[in-house]
Amino acid sequence: VNLDPREPPLVKPKMPYIWHLVGMITESTSYYDRMSKMYPPPIFTMPIFNSKTYIIQAPALVQSAFRNKNLSFEPFMAEFAQRMLGVSNKTMAPSLTPATETRPSFMDEAHKVIHESLNGPPLQKMNTDMLNTLSVSFNELGDSFQPESLFLWLRTMMTMATADTLFGTHNPLKDEPSPSDALWDFEAKIIYLIVNPFAKYFLPNAYNGRAALQSALSKFYVAKHDSDPDVGTIMKAHAKSLRSYGMPDSDIGKIELSILQVSTTNAIPTTFWHLMFVLSDPALTELIREELLTVITINHKGVKRGVNFDISKFASHCPLFVSSYGENIRLSNSAIGSRRVIQDTTITDGKPTYLLRKGANIQMPTSVAHYNTEIWAEKDSDRTQKKAYFPFGGGKHLCPGRNFAFAEILGTVAIMVLGFEVRGVDGEVLKVPVMGRSGVGEGIAKPGEDGVKMSAVLKRRKGWEGVTWGFAVVDKE
Numbered sequence: 305v306n307l308d309p310r311e312p313p314l315v316k317p318k319m320p321y322i323w324h325l326v327g328m329i330t331e332s333t334s335y336y337d338r339m340s341k342m343y344p345p346p347i348f349t350m351p352i353f354n355s356k357t358y359i360i361q362a363p364a365l366v367q368s369a370f371r372n373k374n375l376s377f378e379p380f381m382a383e384f385a386q387r388m389l390g391v392s393n394k395t396m397a398p399s400l401t402p403a404t405e406t407r408p409s410f411m412d413e414a415h416k417v418i419h420e421s422l423n424g425p426p427l428q429k430m431n432t433d434m435l436n437t438l439s440v441s442f443n444e445l446g447d448s449f450q451p452e453s454l455f456l457w458l459r460t461m462m463t464m465a466t467a468d469t470l471f472g473t474h475n476p477l478k479d480e481p482s483p484s485d486a487l488w489d490f491e492a493k494i495i496y497l498i499v500n501p502f503a504k505y506f507l508p509n510a511y512n513g514r515a516a517l518q519s520a521l522s523k524f525y526v527a528k529h530d531s532d533p534d535v536g537t538i539m540k541a542h543a544k545s546l547r548s549y550g551m552p553d554s555d556i557g558k559i560e561l562s563i564l565q566v567s568t569t570n571a572i573p574t575t576f577w578h579l580m581f582v583l584s585d586p587a588l589t590e591l592i593r594e595e596l597l598t599v600i601t602i603n604h605k606g607v608k609r610g611v612n613f614d615i616s617k618f619a620s621h622c623p624l625f626v627s628s629y630g631e632n633i634r635l636s637n638s639a640i641g642s643r644r645v646i647q648d649t650t651i652t653d654g655k656p657t658y659l660l661r662k663g664a665n666i667q668m669p670t671s672v673a674h675y676n677t678e679i680w681a682e683k684d685s686d687r688t689q690k691k692a693y694f695p696f697g698g699g700k701h702l703c704p705g706r707n708f709a710f711a712e713i714l715g716t717v718a719i720m721v722l723g724f725e726v727r728g729v730d731g732e733v734l735k736v737p738v739m740g741r742s743g744v745g746e747g748i749a750k751p752g753e754d755g756v757k758m759s760a761v762l763k764r765r766k767g768w769e770g771v772t773w774g775f776a777v778v779d780k781e
């Protein structure tokens with residue numbers, strides 16, 4: 305590749321063309337950590353085939369990239385979504401509609417619609433719907449319960465509660481034989497579905513799981529169930545937008561699988577890690593229980609007691625609980641932020657300035673900043689840490705689901721910590737399973753085999769037996 309001297313320095317691969325690509329595929333996101341030790345920050349150029357990818361490692365430069373309007377996420381979203389969903393150019397066409405004099409591009413309109421649907425009253429409804437659906441599952445548990453796999457039990461319960469929240473009474477997943485497995489079989493292999501044109505033969509579970517989900521979702525949209533009153537605003541508004549740009553109902557079903565996927569893929573593993581971090585530290589568990597006592601109201605209904613959490617108070621009343629969540633998403637997140645240079649541009653961290661050439665790709669490995677021990681040593685200033693912390697990306701595409709994730713994750717962990725004693729099958733305190741790295745294209749690491757196999761015993765806590773749990777979400781403070 306040709307490099308202007310003002311561009312970031314080139315890191316030549318040991319073997320031309322594919323060396324870096326092989327590294328990414330075989331070592332997943334750990335490859336970037338290894339590279340960062342050999343080529344310390346701030347930024348370098350990695351040649352892949354005949355193209356250039358700039359790897360931005362210095363947190364200040366990452367923040368500069370997030371703010372730069374010439375670095376776009378949209379080409380990736382379009383390419384990634386089409387291959388992930390396995391849809392034709394014809395199906396994708398309406399969602400690629402460019403702007404006209406009278407109307408924004410579909411992508412810009414969808415961006416606005418999604419961000420609006422995940423804020424204010426629609427967000428509060430989503431938080432309450434999700435957590436009250438989950439509460440039903442907890443309320444149905446007896447005095448003691450032992451899931452074969454704590455992770456898989458939590459995953460299934462949260463997947464179905466998310467789908468109920470998004471799709472309402474006619475949640476299309478309900479008609480599938482094992483909908484949560486179909487979704488996660490698909491999710492686990494997304495990167496391979498993207499790169500492997502023969503996925504149908506090599507990855508039958510992922511391929512067939514995706515097809516079954518898309519067919520169920522298409523029936524939902526053909527029957528116009530998205531106009532039902534209990535459907536989440538995000539699904540209603542996004543489908544309305546797709547229709548207005550000319551997409552037929554059956555194709556809407558295929559595309560909307562992506563919203564179900566983004567709503568579950570990171571939030572559910574994050575809940576598991578947060579639960580594990582808290583439960584593995586009995587002193588922390590006790591302190592968090594004390595904090596949680598300040599955000600509940602107890603109603604006596606005859607002999608039964610109803611306990612409601614007020615989610616809007618978590619931020620102000622539960623500093624330890626909230627900061628443990630913040631630390632959890634720092635450690636469990638090894639997402640790679642992506643952007644494409646759509647116009648020659650420069651970025652700077654205040655010292656040198658780097659030229660970025662039109663057409664090149666950008667990758668920003670979260671783990672390089674999130675695991676930088678110099679930055680995260682206690683002595684380091686808050687300002688530096690703030691720059692080095694981007695679990696939800698940044699700029700225009702800063703994750704719009706972060707407030708929903710905050711509510712659902714803390715709400716789920718809150719019930720389990722306050723309402724239950726959760727121990728290992730041997731009665732001992734649970735240990736955090738080995739946390740690997742997420743694969744390329746994933747955000748949050750999933751537990752490995754030991755974590756998936758881990759069973760647990762949930763016993764209702766003394767004094768909290770027979771409680772009916774619920775959530776009354778008031779305004780976020």
Ligand code: HEM
Pocket residue numbers: 377381415418566567568570571574633637639641642695696697698699700701702703704705706708709747748
């Ligand atoms: C702990 C949970 C979550 C994490 C760590 C996370 C992380 C991220 C990240 C890193 C991005 C890319 C941002 C960028 O490149 O600047 C993103 C985008 C996005 N996320 Fe999340 N996310 C989470 C939960 C959710 C949930 C629950 C939803 C939906 C309800 C959601 C919906 C989205 C959407 C729609 C985008 C694309 C935004 C856009 O293009 O403007 N996320 N998320």
